[in-house]
Amino acid sequence: MPRVTKEYREARRDEIALAAVRCLERKGVRETSIADIVAESGLSTGAIYSHFTNKAELARYIVGRYLIIRLDELEADGLAGVVVPPRGTLRAMLGVFTTTGLSPALVVQFWGEAMVDVELKAEMTRTAAKLGHALSTAVLPWARARTASEAEAVELTRLTARTLVALAQGYIANAAVFGPRDPTEYIESAASTLSY
Amino acid sequence: MPRVTKEYREARRDEIALAAVRCLERKGVRETSIADIVAESGLSTGAIYSHFTNKAELARYIVGRYLIIRLDELEADGLAGVVVPPRGTLRAMLGVFTTTGLSPALVVQFWGEAMVDVELKAEMTRTAAKLGHALSTAVLPWARARTASEAEAVELTRLTARTLVALAQGYIANAAVFGPRDPTEYIESAASTLSY
């Protein structure tokens, strides 16, 4: 048996990660030093480095653990075969995003970090794959209703899922730079703008 | 008369800024040190600090000078009263973006920096205002053709311009994280996705 349980280690990692998230939301990724996280967590430098190999790995852990948008309900609808049009899926995704998880400002900072940190980008791609899976499940019944063959439905689902992610990214980046915006209003405006 | 001309100072600032952009495209915002810019420009630390008060001001200068997307043609069409539908304006904006200016990866990094640096955010808002102005000019004839009064046309133009910026941001963020995508295909997919 290990001296400390796996649960203890996990709890310790989360304790550090949550202290870090508090610092990040307050000061931003760039301005948060290990010393800040040490002060916020009440632990020592060495304690943090005995649970994360470096600051980058801590960032990766946070992205993997807190950047996921839970879309269980949508996924459930999709699995049950309920037909939800893409606009409804986007609405649900933005709604979940605005009520839970990290702030748009912090998400955009992590995107920026990922441009430079290959490992963080890989973690983000993995997270995005989970999101893409949930979206695909939600979109598939709708795609089936609109296409003749299953192959066509799958291809339409794939393209639609990437586009939904891009539209959500646009919403997040726009909110981060220019201030909050009502999700429904954004979707309506985008739909009407693109129909001409 | 000043010892050195205004032109000399401007040229020196651009010399430093362009050396910095080369470093930034190569190593990213975070990883580029003043020492890198010193090596790339062939100047000394002090020389750089005699033209920019600090690294943040240099970043601001770069954003103000190289992040602007030139939309002169669109603006000209708008001023001439040519009716271009919003989709055409978006297409033109993404086309200009993909052929000139900074890479999507670098743009996203600057967004991230702006979340933490108030001055950089202000500079970015000013840059965005210029872009918004060009977009508004391009969109106004179309909005006039679709509304009864001038007041309505102006309001529709305002909303449409913000949405066009959000859609462009989505394209940029998506391309930065998931790789390049054909602008026309993105617009078609977004339009079709949002029509349901």
Add this chain to the structure above:
DNA sequence: ACCTGAACACCGTTCAAGT
């Protein structure tokens, strides 16, 4: 006035020593 480069303060990371 512009420029040089050594010096300083600060931050991420390491590591010998403690429990």
Add this chain to the structure above:
DNA sequence: ACCTGAACACCGTTCAAGT
């Protein structure tokens, strides 16, 4: 095994001295 905190290397910024 986990933790402590002093020590080290590196980076942004300053400043006395040069042209």
